[in-house]
Amino acid sequence: MNYEAVIGLEVHVELSTKTKAFCGCTTQYGGKPNSHVCPVCLGLPGALPRVNLEVVNKAIKTGLALNCSINRFNRFDRKNYFYPDAPKSYQITQNDFPICYDGYIEVTTAEGEKKKIGLERIHMEEDAGKQLHSSKGTLVDFNRSGVPLIEIVSKPDIRTPEEATQYLTKLRSILLSLGVSDVKMEEGSLRCDGNISIREKGATEYGVKSEIKNMNSFKALEKALRYEFDRQVAALENGEKLTVETRRWDESAEKTVVMRSKEMANDYRYFPEGDLVSLNISEEWIEGIRASIRELPHEKEERFVREYGIPAYDAMVLTLTEDMADFFDETAKISGDAKGASNWLMGDISRLMNEKGTWISELQFTPKDLSDLLGLIREGTISTAIAKKVVEFMFAEGKNPKVIVEEKGLVQNNDEDFILSEVKKVLDAHPNVVEDYRNGKTKIMGFAVGQTMKATKGKANPAIINKLVKEELDRRI
Ligand SMILES: [Zn+2]
Known part of the structure; x- marks a missing residue:
């Protein structure tokens, strides 16, 4: 039955x-x-x-x-x-x-x-x-x-x-x-x-x-x-x-x-x-009591989907606590990048909070700071990989990401001439890369990209490195 x-x-x-x-x-x-x-x-x-x-x-x-x-x-x-x-x-x-x-x-x-x-x-x-x-x-x-x-x-x-x-x-x-x-x-x-x-x-x-x-x-x-x-x-x-x-x-x-x-x-x-x-x-x-009731979590959850167009799952997670919901709400408003705000809050920031046992109310940075970080990524000033480092500094020092990028010299390098010269150095030092590439082992490109990234201390724009490695290899075979 x-x-x-x-x-x-x-x-x-x-x-x-x-x-x-x-x-x-x-x-x-x-x-x-x-x-x-x-x-x-x-x-x-x-x-x-x-x-x-x-x-x-x-x-x-x-x-x-x-x-x-x-x-x-x-x-x-x-x-x-x-x-x-x-x-x-x-x-x-x-x-x-x-x-x-x-x-x-x-x-x-x-x-x-x-x-x-x-x-x-x-x-x-x-x-x-x-x-x-x-x-x-x-x-x-x-x-x-x-x-x-x-x-x-x-x-x-x-x-x-x-x-x-x-x-x-x-x-x-x-x-x-x-x-x-x-x-x-x-x-x-x-x-x-x-x-x-x-x-x-x-x-x-x-x-x-x-x-x-x-x-x-x-x-x-x-x-x-x-x-x-x-x-x-x-x-x-x-x-x-x-x-x-x-x-x-x-x-x-x-x-x-x-x-x-x-x-x-x-x-x-x-x-x-x-x-x-x-x-x-x-x-x-x-x-009198009814007037004192603010927007409830499930009402917020529905509004986040409606107003910001984020997935229902994100809205559910972000409204589990009021502090998190407010932090997201403000960041999304200031930055105009709700999905970015949601990704960082649910991803790296939540991970760091779990690791360090920090509550959102104890964060040393503000929604404005997170919004600035999203701006730096959007403008291509820093890569996502560097942004991950910046977030760790924001966590530890509570400074604005622009200040951190400036102080630590983390600005992403988009200079194609400079990056190309680094790519050439890597390919000169590893002749086997060109050899493998010639034999159709295109996976070897990843190695060249990684070496160039290493040589530029992670600051070179990864998209540009990828493009230039491919171009330079095509030129050499
Ligand atoms: Zn008593």
Whole structure:
């Protein structure tokens, strides 16, 4: 039978606010255990929470960027559960009135078509504490307790692990660009759980789903979903019955393992949070936030293709980070040479950045400098080979390429008389070249070109050398 996956993702995002969601404690990562705490986030009796409006603003901003509607009436709820990491024995979250609903993220299917992955809801909630297990017992650190989160819940519209990865990649780049979170999966500020079931292709009913936890990297997400799809297909093919389960991705074993089976939906007994006022969000409030949203990465990506005519692949790579996108945008504008700008940024400059562990924001040269480099190549002042050297100097010294070319004497030599005299010297010194050429071994030309290049210390225009070597050889045979 031909099966398809039905996947929905739940993404927890830690918002980058200075203080926690319902108290004034710092949200700083790390710190001595239990040093970023107060009676509110420790759940001490009598302590009263207060909403941090920055959390609400960032949640609204995220919702608007993800094409959501905003709930004008917002209420917080208590999700009751007993666990050592929850000192109040409940988590403050939103159940009935999530702040955002009905949005979407666009992905491209394997067939190359645009597809909207629906967003069910985004709600605000607080993080729990962290348990530290050791041989002596278990300790709890409440520094994370009360740190603001939003949970972004997709509709079960995802059909392949690749679509899931695209969805998360796009979501991550939008969140980063909005400045609402630092979205570091390794520090837990972006966490992803998923639901997956399978069904016969074309069927409308849903199969039995399993929930997958601990997919803490993009690679893990794709691998876990693929594993789970194969596992469920194999089970059905073998006539086994699937049950609703929560499974965990085991990175080292590269498989999902059962954490618990559940026969029915969670019963957390949600209650309205009586210690917090409900929020009425005005139109002006929403519009004020909407006005603060700048061009998003995917909008930039589309504009780069439209405005500069660069390939879609280049536009995708260049908009992976905002700094890179801005650097390209400016260079393309100043130089009028978008393809050149894209080639250098994606090629030599990215390579050097990787080698030296430099971020684009730390580059010592500007888009104007890169634009000048493109100009020098275009005018034939330097060859591409020399430009590669110039870029290395730009990296190390941060000087304008014109200054570097001047100082290091890297100007390309286009003087045909001079170059011809060098070619002649090379051919005189290597009589076998003419001999080989006469015998039809034209590959030997490459040797002559290389020797001339060497003799002119790489400064002679390679196109001219090529031309003159050929002419001089033809003359001598
Ligand atoms: Zn606190």
